[in-house]
Amino acid sequence: MDSLQKIYRLALLIVIGGLAWNILPFLGSVIVMLIFAFLFTTIFLQSVDGLERKIHSRGVSVILILGSVITVGIWFFGSFIANLGSQIKVFTNKLQKEDFAISLEGLSIKIRDYLPEFVGNMIPESEKLISIAKESLGSVFQNILSLLGSAGSFFFLAVMIIIFTIILLIEYHDFKRTLVRFIPNKYLEVGLRTIYNIEKQISSYLRGQILAASSVAILSIIGLLILNQLGANMTLVVFIGIIAGLANLIPMVGPFVGMVPAILIALMNNLGNDVAMNHQLFGAIPSPFFMMDIVFMFIIVQQIDNNFITPILVGESVGLHPMAVMIVLLIGGTMMGPLGMLFAIPAAGVLKVIISETIFISKNSHLL
Amino acid sequence: MKTLYENYFKNKKSNNPVIQVMSKIPMFQNLSSSELNDVARLTHERSFKAEEPIFKKMAPAEGMYVIIEGKVEISDPDSGITFATLRGGDFFGELALLDEEPRSAMAVATEPSKLIGFFRTDLLTLMDRDPVVGNKILVDLSRVLGERLRRTNLELEKSK
Structure with a gap:
């Protein structure tokens, strides 16, 4: 490829990129x-x-x-x-x-x-x-x-x-x-492998996340029922559990979002109840309206999820370093808010597959 | 324009040449017509110009090809030996369905050819979606490879 052709391709790429950047906001919701x-x-x-x-x-x-x-x-x-x-x-x-x-x-x-x-x-x-x-x-x-x-x-x-x-x-x-x-004939086999790896990456991540979310939901429901036995007077237990499970789909931030409805319901149900007001966690830590109990219960659920459930169910499905996961989440969150955080990890996984296949193609181009 | 019913709800019965050729390939011979239809939906029909390489020696191998029409030559570009000239209904590259070793020979279309590709990723997808059909293909593939090994052994004994 001569240098003129390279310059032409680069210019074309810049023009297409610029157009896409300008059109993207209008197509945002459709995308x-x-x-x-x-x-x-x-x-x-x-x-x-x-x-x-x-x-x-x-x-x-x-x-x-x-x-x-x-x-x-x-x-x-x-x-x-x-x-x-x-x-x-x-x-x-x-x-x-x-x-x-x-x-x-x-x-x-x-x-x-x-x-x-x-x-x-x-x-x-x-x-x-x-x-x-x-x-x-x-x-x-x-x-x-x-x-x-x-x-x-x-x-x-x-x-x-x-x-x-x-x-x-x-x-x-x-x-x-x-x-x-x-896909041109010479890239067919590599192209198919790339598509398969992307599909596998996304589906294994999603399935793992859904199973992990279900486990968090079930554990949260069990935890809230136990708190009810201690007199927390929680209602909508199943719904709170499911919301906690769904919120868990957003890594790192989700678990904290999940406990908000539980705390609100505890506050609503126990206002005016002196026993709940003076409740103490483990008889030592003040926990008005069982708020600290709820936070403690969700922390336990998160620890079970982070240390046992997610590593088994989601495992190394995306194969990103924890530091990379955090950076990717920050980028996703800055660009698209909670939605961006939800998509950040699978998107990074897809990008990782594409980059590794592109490197493979460039290394083996003489064989294709 | 097809109606919504025809597009989405009517069972699509096919008598296309792809299925007809596939039904004669040993790997797919034990499949029922609906199973064959499912497998055919996973395959990829490709056209090659005359002298266009299908794959090169040492290229990463992903799967097998079935010739619908045309002529394909399997050769070793290093020694210049032609191993086989294949025509419509023949197949090649099936070993790549099982292992990830690079291609041991080169395949070139010597005339404009139409091929269907069935790749390892398609087989893996099939084994996920329909393990029964996936196993049928694997058993028949093993039979084909076993048969080939037996023939090679006989030829080796003859050449001693």
């Missing part, structure tokens, strides 16, 4: 939808293939499998929202009563007692605390309303992802064959 659809396709592909062999119709297999998953999903979120609604109703009634103010006053005094004086002074007086709580409660309801407003766009996004997933699942093997047709 996110396609990525989600592709991930769901990877998750359900094996089950669809299996069912298709039995009933001999791919379309019906896709509809049966996705239909049952969507039904379970709608049932889960529907009953979660209904239960949460009634929980909020009970909590709002509680707020109207006097004991709410007494509880908050007690909480404020308790926190002040345990903290050094200069930090304790930063905790607002009980009356101030009540007005702050009422104001923030108002903003919580406002946020819920705005969330309901954005439910429309979420619904559109979900429907589009489902449609893309159905099409991808039905046409997956044909799409793949069409893609392979574009």
Whole structure:
């Protein structure tokens, strides 16, 4: 290749890159939808293939499998929202009563007692605390309303992802064959190996993550039930467990996100309860409303997950160094927020496969 | 334009030449027509120009090829020896389905040829998706390789 051709190719690459960089923001949501659809396709592909062999119709297999998953999903979120609604109703009634103010006053005094004086002074007086709580409660309801407003766009996004997933699942093997047709003959075998390794990388990572998330959900449910035996008065245990499991899909940050609903529910259920208010973890560490117990329980679940479940189920599926994982997560989080963190590791795994195959091709180009 | 029903719900019965050629290959002979259809969906149809290499000696080996039409020459470029000239219905490179050793010979299309490639990654995918069919192919592949080894042994004994 002469230098002029190299310069021409480089210029072309820069122009294409520049165009892509400018167009990307407009296509952002479509790309996110396609990525989600592709991930769901990877998750359900094996089950669809299996069912298709039995009933001999791919379309019906896709509809049966996705239909049952969507039904379970709608049932889960529907009953979660209904239960949460009634929980909020009970909590709002509680707020109207006097004991709410007494509880908050007690909480404020308790926190002040345990903290050094200069930090304790930063905790607002009980009356101030009540007005702050009422104001923030108002903003919580406002946020819920705005969330309901954005439910429309979420619904559109979900429907589009489902449609893309159905099409991808039905046409997956044909799409793949069409893609392979574009590979020149001399790169066919290496190209197929690359595609296979990418597929394997993504599917093993996803399957491992889903199994790990299910284990975290089950462990969290067991942990919350144990806390209930100790008098934590937790409700929506199954939902909190499932949310903790789902949040666990986002590495490093997810586990902390998972414990937030549990702490909120504990606070809602135990406000006005003096026993819960004065509860101590192991009889020594102050744990008003069982908050420290919940944090401690989630830390134990995380330790079990990090040291036993994830290494076995996810293992070295992506084969990235822990330092690289952290860097990749930071990059993903900076670029796309939580979504970026969710996709960062499999994307890095795919990139790793592509780079290693490119190096292989450049080393063995005389043999191809 | 095909209707939605035809596209997605109707069983696609095929009598394409790929399946017809594949059904005569020893590795796929014991498969039922629906199993053969499944396997055919994993294969890749490729066209080669005259004198275009299919693979070179020592190239990384990923799988086997079945000739649908055309002519392919298997040779050693170092010694210049031609091992075989293969035509429609013949197959080559099947050892690569089992091991990851580089190609021991070169394959060149000596006239415009149409081939189907069935690669190790396809076999691994098949074994994941349908272990029964994957095992049938593996058993038949072992039979083909065993037969070839027996023939080589006989020829070795004859040449002594």
